[in-house]
Amino acid sequence: xxxxxxxxxxxxxxxxxxxxxxxxxxxxxxxxxxxxxxxxxxxxxxxxxxxxxxxxxxxxxxxxxxxxxxxxxxxxxxxxxxxxxxxxxxxxxxxxxxxxxxxxxxxxxxxxxxxxxxxxxxxxxxxxxxxxxxxxxxxxxxxxxxxxxxxxxxxxxxxxxxxxxxxxxxxxxxxxxxxxxxxxxxxxxxxxxxxxxxxxxxxxxxxx
Amino acid sequence: xxxxxxxxxxxxxxxxxxxxxxxxxxxxxxxxxxxxxxxxxxxxxxxxxxxxxxxxxxxxxxxxxxxxxxxxxxxxxxxxxxxxxxxxxxxxxxxxxxxxxxxxxxxxxxxxxxxxxxxxxxxxxxxxxxxxxxxxxxxxxxxxxxxxxxxxxxxxxxxxxxxxxxxxxxxxxxxxxxxxxxxxxxxxxxxxxxxxxxxxxxxxxxxx
Numbered sequence: 001x002x003x004x005x006x007x008x009x010x011x012x013x014x015x016x017x018x019x020x021x022x023x024x025x026x027x028x029x030x031x032x033x034x035x036x037x038x039x040x041x042x043x044x045x046x047x048x049x050x051x052x053x054x055x056x057x058x059x060x061x062x063x064x065x066x067x068x069x070x071x072x073x074x075x076x077x078x079x080x081x082x083x084x085x086x087x088x089x090x091x092x093x094x095x096x097x098x099x100x101x102x103x104x105x106x107x108x109x110x111x112x113x114x115x116x117x118x119x120x121x122x123x124x125x126x127x128x129x130x131x132x133x134x135x136x137x138x139x140x141x142x143x144x145x146x147x148x149x150x151x152x153x154x155x156x157x158x159x160x161x162x163x164x165x166x167x168x169x170x171x172x173x174x175x176x177x178x179x180x181x182x183x184x185x186x187x188x189x190x191x192x193x194x195x196x197x198x199x200x201x202x203x204x205x206x207x208x
Numbered sequence: 209x210x211x212x213x214x215x216x217x218x219x220x221x222x223x224x225x226x227x228x229x230x231x232x233x234x235x236x237x238x239x240x241x242x243x244x245x246x247x248x249x250x251x252x253x254x255x256x257x258x259x260x261x262x263x264x265x266x267x268x269x270x271x272x273x274x275x276x277x278x279x280x281x282x283x284x285x286x287x288x289x290x291x292x293x294x295x296x297x298x299x300x301x302x303x304x305x306x307x308x309x310x311x312x313x314x315x316x317x318x319x320x321x322x323x324x325x326x327x328x329x330x331x332x333x334x335x336x337x338x339x340x341x342x343x344x345x346x347x348x349x350x351x352x353x354x355x356x357x358x359x360x361x362x363x364x365x366x367x368x369x370x371x372x373x374x375x376x377x378x379x380x381x382x383x384x385x386x387x388x389x390x391x392x393x394x395x396x397x398x399x400x401x402x403x404x405x406x407x408x409x410x411x412x413x414x415x416x
Contacts, residue, residue: 137345
């Protein structure tokens, strides 16, 4: 699809067709495409738990304000933002450095790289959260657009109890859960609400 | 452009052509398109400061590890994530509620809406930061892709001293600065490094 169409046709759909499963190949393609999103020092501090088992979805729904979308949509992504993704010894951090070395960076720069990661992304709880959630935001936006391009519909969801979801899926503390993402096909027997308002360019651009 | 091409051709370019300015109409189109990004309860907690004045760019460069991109790129966006964008009385929060009422929600639901915003996004410093940065991440990803679709190149930058940038542009405390985004045209006299590695689907999808 044309990029502009993808952008305009992506909508947070409220109703999913419960009788129309999503081919697992499409899910893989969606994730593979979204993985092209950029990230801070290429640290890619994002992961996904893919929930498609009906019992697990039912339990997740209870932890998510009982929203029917959770069980209606064939697939729910639990999007995870890794607050520790900048640390020395983290496999992605180490691989990113080794790839920089392969591309010509002197090995001796390791301390510089580790210190930069640590000061920008690890120096406070605020910085760890900002790092994790901004990058997971890049990835999740790319997921939603990639889904639309593949003919799928999505709905990003915030209405859930984070600790309950953490406990249900034994999610380690280094992860924040910035959103759940319902994935499936819009239920065409329902009507889609008109698009919500958006700020204008002049409302977005500010100076102080 | 085709969506897949936009996704694949978006690169964080290291060299911008300093002699090729960006038409202000393109900048507006880029922001207007990216404004279609979804957000938590449609609160759109993002703003931009657009920096194109050479003196201001030079000052910004000093606060950003002296990275030459800042003065080479014709335009720098300072992306702002509003940690207070969920509060009662915030103009976007109030407008979003009034639009929900216009779409059929009973006015009496105001307290429910305000309480939901406050508990999900305001209940702790962590939640405020996660809210602001995740949504600004959606918006920034959409900005980068919209730029590519318009023939522009970008580079998202984290290497800056947040407090210095805050002071230089008198940015209020409610805003976190998740990134600077350089916007312009790739300097074709330079060569673009090969794309960096990405995690595979199997490295992204986890269970515990």
